[in-house]
Amino acid sequence: MSESASPSYFERHIFFCLNERTNGQACCAQHRAQEAFERCKSQVKALGMAGPGKVRVNKSGCLDRCAAGPVAVVYPDAVWYTYVDASDIDEIVESHLKNGRVVERLLTPPEAGR
């Protein structure tokens, strides 16, 4: 990868796939991804972690790892998570976004793709 001269604008930037498919194929939106995104965003804000130099919580289109959905990715760390419920989101916020510790048990299987 190429290196940026300056530090990342957001220390940690998490993207939640909120893609919704209407053709019957699996998609993250079927798995309450919107709810997870909103929970993450509100917690980050409540903890005072939102903003430049800190954390940004974003929605995104299809992240193309549907087989492992619902997924979210934390950059610039490039760490992918497959979450199930609200407590998973809370753990990602507390452990990774706040303290920089990867939540091993929620890591997306390395080979899981579309």
Place this chain on the structure above:
Amino acid sequence: MSESASPSYFERHIFFCLNERTNGQACCAQHRAQEAFERCKSQVKALGMAGPGKVRVNKSGCLDRCAAGPVAVVYPDAVWYTYVDASDIDEIVESHLKNGRVVERLLTPPEAGR
């Protein structure tokens, strides 16, 4: 930042802010962000650069740097771009996404936020 043990699933992952505001405030969608996203995506595909271990082109919600919009960010490099037209997109594809060279002239001003 915390370090991931494994390489990034996508070598380079670019997110285009496609946020649309309806309250009269500035937003990337006013600046043909959708068109830029589609051009980037189709070029990456045409060049055979799309896929795991390679490049992913994504749409995202508001990236919160509206003052410098339209913006896109390349991760894990954490390099932000402010583009204007199609030739800017072509240069980002050819220089950064394909060859790992940052396009200095298109870098978003470091302090530009919402």
